[in-house]
Amino acid sequence: MILTVKNLSVTYGTKKAVDNISFSIKRGEVIGILGANGAGKSSTIAAVLGIEKSNYEELTMIGKSPILHRKEVFQEVGVQFQETNFQDKLTVRDACEQWESLYKQTADVPFLLQTFGLVGKETQLVKSLSGGERQRLAVLLALISNPKLVFLDELTTGLDTRARRMLWKQLLAMKEKGLAIVLTSHYMDEVEALCNEILILKEGKTVFHGTIQKAISASEKATLEDAYLHFTGEEEWV
Amino acid sequence: MGMSTFLTFLKIEGKLVWKGIDILIFGICFPIILATLFGYVLSNDEVAGASNFDLSYAAVITIGVLATGVMGVPLTIADYRHQGILKRFQVTPVSPFQILFAQGLIQLSSALVSFIGVTLVYYLLFNYELKGSWAIFLMTYTLVIIAMYSIGIFIGSLVPDQKSANIWSSVAYFTMLLFSGATIPYETMPRFFQYIMDILPLSHGIHLLKQASTGESLTDGLFHIVILALCIVIGLCGAIKFFKWK
Numbered sequence: 001m002i003l004t005v006k007n008l009s010v011t012y013g014t015k016k017a018v019d020n021i022s023f024s025i026k027r028g029e030v031i032g033i034l035g036a037n038g039a040g041k042s043s044t045i046a047a048v049l050g051i052e053k054s055n056y057e058e059l060t061m062i063g064k065s066p067i068l069h070r071k072e073v074f075q076e077v078g079v080q081f082q083e084t085n086f087q088d089k090l091t092v093r094d095a096c097e098q099w100e101s102l103y104k105q106t107a108d109v110p111f112l113l114q115t116f117g118l119v120g121k122e123t124q125l126v127k128s129l130s131g132g133e134r135q136r137l138a139v140l141l142a143l144i145s146n147p148k149l150v151f152l153d154e155l156t157t158g159l160d161t162r163a164r165r166m167l168w169k170q171l172l173a174m175k176e177k178g179l180a181i182v183l184t185s186h187y188m189d190e191v192e193a194l195c196n197e198i199l200i201l202k203e204g205k206t207v208f209h210g211t212i213q214k215a216i217s218a219s220e221k222a223t224l225e226d227a228y229l230h231f232t233g234e235e236e237w238v
Numbered sequence: 239m240g241m242s243t244f245l246t247f248l249k250i251e252g253k254l255v256w257k258g259i260d261i262l263i264f265g266i267c268f269p270i271i272l273a274t275l276f277g278y279v280l281s282n283d284e285v286a287g288a289s290n291f292d293l294s295y296a297a298v299i300t301i302g303v304l305a306t307g308v309m310g311v312p313l314t315i316a317d318y319r320h321q322g323i324l325k326r327f328q329v330t331p332v333s334p335f336q337i338l339f340a341q342g343l344i345q346l347s348s349a350l351v352s353f354i355g356v357t358l359v360y361y362l363l364f365n366y367e368l369k370g371s372w373a374i375f376l377m378t379y380t381l382v383i384i385a386m387y388s389i390g391i392f393i394g395s396l397v398p399d400q401k402s403a404n405i406w407s408s409v410a411y412f413t414m415l416l417f418s419g420a421t422i423p424y425e426t427m428p429r430f431f432q433y434i435m436d437i438l439p440l441s442h443g444i445h446l447l448k449q450a451s452t453g454e455s456l457t458d459g460l461f462h463i464v465i466l467a468l469c470i471v472i473g474l475c476g477a478i479k480f481f482k483w484k
Contacts, residue, residue, distance in 0.1 A: 083322065
């Protein structure tokens with residue numbers, strides 16, 4: 001297992017933001033964490049990364065605890081946050097160089113810039129990039145260390161169709177080579193294109209965990225989108 | 239993270255800080271202007287006498303250290319925390335110590351520029367001459383710098399948000415700027431105020447620097463050194479132990 005999470009809970013005051021969640025993934029697998037805004041997706045990721053305080057029975061990445069062995073774990077785990085902020089005066093090249101300097105071994109950066117459509121932008125300030133470009137840069141930085149596991153929080157929000165397809169293609173190629181991915185997304189086409197397994201959250205609780213086919217058959221719906229709405233109890237609204 | 243990777247990291251942090259105007263104004267220009275003013279007033283003040291002017295050099299060279307170490311360092315760290323940049327660093331192999339150390343070194347580079355500027359002003363404009371040994375003086379100055387930066391790093395590591403970073407660094411900066419002898423000479427303060435000034439770590443640093451600059455033997459030297467050493471130990475250990483990523 002590349003990642004094992006067993007009975008993880010996050011509590012804010014008296015409110016349980018994440019309630020007893022368990023999942024695990026192997027090399028080359030992709031799990032999608034789905035749910036409405038506020039369902040606990042980002043809190044789950046933050047807790048798994050050790051940023052948010054949590055209670056758990058087991059939490060290991062690459063065989064180690066991300067909290068006790070932070071440095072070793074994040075040598076091999078990449079992260080793209082939902083909102084990525086950069087220093088005001090940072091250029092694209094600086095951002096890449098800075099992130100490269102943090103790791104023992106790194107990917108071929110010119111190649112990544114090419115794949116993520118950022119060639120020719122190296123001397124631009126990160127702040128001056130478009131939303132989609134900044135998003136692609138954030139994903140690029142998450143992959144710069146050639147990680148074994150990567151967390152992508154809403155990876156294509158704000159991207160146009162072509163950019164999304166490009167990103168999927170790249171991620172699928174890396175998945176073939178053994179990259180494990182944990183992602184959150186609001187787009188069911190993206191989930192179907194990338195994920196082996198999904199975890200649907202509602203108010204911090206797991207309402208479905210399994211493959212996409214299982215989600216569709218268990219809900220007796222025709223599409224993943226309908227199945228998703230069924231499990232989150234949102235179908236009566238549409 | 240090896241040495242060469244740390245240098246890359248340092249280079250980029252340096253570029254970012256030096257591209258900003260803050261460090262130029264507060265880290266370099268302001269300390270030099272202030273030092274020039276004080277030097278001018280004291281070197282012309284018949285009542286204060288030549289000895290007060292001689293002593294003032296040891297005091298005004300700490301202004302740049304205060305501005306960068308006690309203001310610049312905590313404000314930059316708090317800004318990185320506020321913007322979520324430290325949160326991104328949290329999920330990389332970098333240690334808080336490396337971030338703090340890099341930021342400290344960058345700010346220090348401007349403190350050193352202002353030190354050279356103030357020294358040139360004193361030597362060229364006011365014909366100042368250091369009576370003590372330069373080696374001992376610079377060693378003492380280094381100790382004072384490390385102590386002040388430890389205080390700044392401590393504040394930057396612990397403050398939860400930018401507002402409290404502003405408050406705490408301003409409190410530390412202005413009290414030490416005004417009441418430790420950095421600007422208003424300790425010797426001219428009433429005895430009662432001197433007792434209060436003795437609480438501030440920089441007062442001890444300036445005492446040491448004054449003694450080193452005049453070539454006097456360091457009276458109570460050990461006591462002042464212990465106070466500064468305590469600032470370093472408590473500041474750095476506290477910073478590493480209680481460092482907040484977000």
